[in-house]
């Protein structure tokens with residue numbers, strides 16, 4: 001038997017459709033279009049691609065957007081001043097600073113400079129803290145996208161053993177919080193693993209739901225999981241491949257072909273979690289415009 005495929009591309013398209021309709025309704029009521037301000041520091045090729053994808057998504061759903069491109073020599077003071085001016089600009093609903101930043105800039109200081117009510121990435125300490133307290137907040141887009149996929153496919157979470165491999169502040173940690181909170185979407189018994197975990201298999205083998213966000217190609221192999229496991233592969237890794245036009249291909253953190261034989265559900269890479277991340281960003285930007293999360 002082979003696992004059912006969790007089609008993130010399809011679910012993301014449904015979400016785009018819903019956000020687009022909501023944007024239209026919002027504008028019909030006389031409101032201006034939601035506006036996302038993207039700030040790109042430097043000219044990292046990957047960051048240019050990511051900001052381009054976000055711009056395209058905005059265009060698809062009718063959200064206005066602008067990408068401010070700043071020199072990678074900008075000082076932290078200059079950058080935070082620009083962010084402050086976006087914070088007080090009434091016409092801007094969401095602010096996103098594309099990561100990673102050049103090494104002389106502290107990502108934490110920069111994120112903290114963003115008004116948490118405009119932090120559509122869900123990275124600000126206020127949003128991270130409120131997530132842990134089960135309070136309304138902007139949720140980090142990738143783990144929120146994973147929760148949306150589980151919900152769409154009616155995959156039960158309550159009382160399951162969820163294992164998260166990867167403990168980063170933007171994916172693994174908020175993922176574990178979302179799964180473990182005793183709220184309507186969580187209630188999983190949750191284990192979080194990282195590169196300091198001694199015997200990874202001892203943990204992954206017991207997982208009913210295994211979420212992998214380690215950035216390590218083929219880290220998870222068939223012998224590390226049990227029959228019927230639900231696999232969510234967040235990893236995106238470039239592997240050199242001369243047979244591909246670009247000279248590389250994308251793979252996840254899971255050895256897809258061997259693991260799919262044991263799993264009940266599995267996300268592919270690409271086409272799994274990736275498209276959901278940008279879709280959740282669109283949803284958050286609309287929520288910011290409507291002031292649904294923070295009414296004041």
Ligand code: NAD
Nearest residue numbers: 142166167168171194195213214215234235236273274277
């Ligand atoms: P990160 O480098 O910040 O964190 C990686 C985490 O994995 C760390 O906690 C580390 O301890 C853990 N780890 C590394 N090697 C490990 C190992 N051998 N065993 C157990 N744990 C290990 O990365 P991140 O930003 O969280 O991203 C993780 C992966 O997810 C990357 O491949 C990234 O490209 C991808 N990603 C995808 C999306 C998406 O939209 N699908 C979004 C963000 C990140």
